[in-house]
Amino acid sequence: MEDDGFLPDSCSYNVIIQGFLQNRDSSTAVQFIDEMVGKGFSADSSTFQMLGLVTAIKDRANEIYKKVEDQKPLKGRNQDAILAACLYIACRQENKARTVKEICSVVTGATEKEIGRAKEFIVKHLEVEMGQSMEMGTIHAADYLRRFCSNLGMTNQAVKAAHEAVQKSEELDI
Template identity: 30%
Template structure:
C-alpha cells in the first residue's frame, strides 16, 4: 500500500451493467506564452533576476514581475552549528499528519468592553476546524499507544492512522463508536502489514466487543475493496504459537510444510485460521514426538480443545498426503507417534456412542 494513494474507495459500478458517468475535465492550454506587453516580441528575452527578485524583459527593460522566489539549489549553511548542512527546512513531512496544524491562534478576552472579542471568537470558531484536528490527534495517540503496548511495527500504526483518517474524511461510519473504528483499523492494518492478529487479541487490546469490531470491519472492507482474510493457517500465527509453547524452531518449519500441503488439498476449508493453526501444531508435534497437550495449545491460541480435536480429525484422515516422505526416509517421524482418532478417544474415556 502506498501512502501517496491511501485506501481508494471501491468502484460502486463494479460488477453491474451500469456505466459510470463521464466527467469532462478542463484541458490545459499548453500554447500560452509570456510576452512582454511593451515590445510584443514573438520571441521575448525574459530573464529572472534572483538577486533583486524581479522578472525583467531584456529587450525593453520592463519589469514584468517582482518577488520572484529563487528555486535553484541552495549551498549555503543555515544551521546554527558548524557543519555542512545546506538545508533551510525541518525534517520530512508526514503525510498522515498533513493539514493538522500544531500552531493555533487564540483571541484575547480583553477588548476594552467593546464586545469585539466575543464576535471574533465566534467567527474564528466557525471558520476553523480545530476541534476535529484535536480529536484526530487524540485518536492517533491512542493508536500509537496500543501499537506500542503490543510491540507492533511502525508500518501497522501508520496504516491504521491513515485508514482512520480516510474513514473520517469519507464519513463512512457515522454513529459508530471511535473505539470500535480504531479496533477495526488496527485489525486491517495488521493484515496489510503481514503482522496478523486475531479478533480475540484485538478485543483484549481495545476492550471493544467483537460484534462492534466485526461491523466496522465489514463496512471498511466493502468501502475500500479490501482483500478478505484467508481461511488457511497463517505461518506467522503458527510461529508465534510455537514460540509461546517453547517448541523448537525446527518444528515451525515442519508446521509450515504441513500447512502448505493442507492448503493445497483444501483441508479444513471454512475453519478459522486460528483453529487450523492450532490443529496443525498439535498434529505435527505428535508426529515428531514432542510433548504438548491440547490444553496448552488451546490456552495459547484461545480456542477450545474440542475445536482442535475436530481439526485434528480432518488432518488425520488425510495424513498420508500431508506428511513429507523425506521425513520417513531420514527417520525423523514414525506413524506410531501419531495417535489415531479412535485411540485418542478411548484414552479420554469416551464411549463408542460419542464417536
C-alpha cells in the same frame, strides 16, 4: 502491589505484561491486559509495540481512520471498535496477521463482534470510495504458526511438525 498501597498505572501494567511475554507466559500476559483494560486503562503505543506492531502498521491504521472518520454512517458507532478495525485492516494489509481476538485484548470498550462489524463497514466504504476491491492480503495458517507456537512454549521439533502439517494442508488445498 495494590496490597502495599501502590496503585498500578498503564506503565506499570505494560512492564508486567512485557515481563510475562518475555518469559513466554502469554496467558498471564493476556490476563494482565484484561485486568488493565478492566481498570479503565487503555492500550497505548507500548502495549501495541508488545503485540509486535510496527510503525508502518500504526501509520496505515491512522490513514484508514482518516479516510472514514467523517463519514455520517460512522457517527454514533463505537469509536473504539472503529479504531480497532482500522488496526486490524492495517495489519492485514501489511501482512502482519493478527486475530481480532488479539486486537480486542488490548482495546478498551469494544467486543470482537463490534470490531468485526466495524471492519466490514470500513472495507465496504473504502471499496465504494476507491472504486475497487480493497486488498487486505490472504491469511494463511502459517502466518500465525510461529507466533502461536512460541506463545505455547512448544519445542522446535513440535513447531517443525506443525509447520510441515500446515504446508501439507496447503499443498492439498484443505
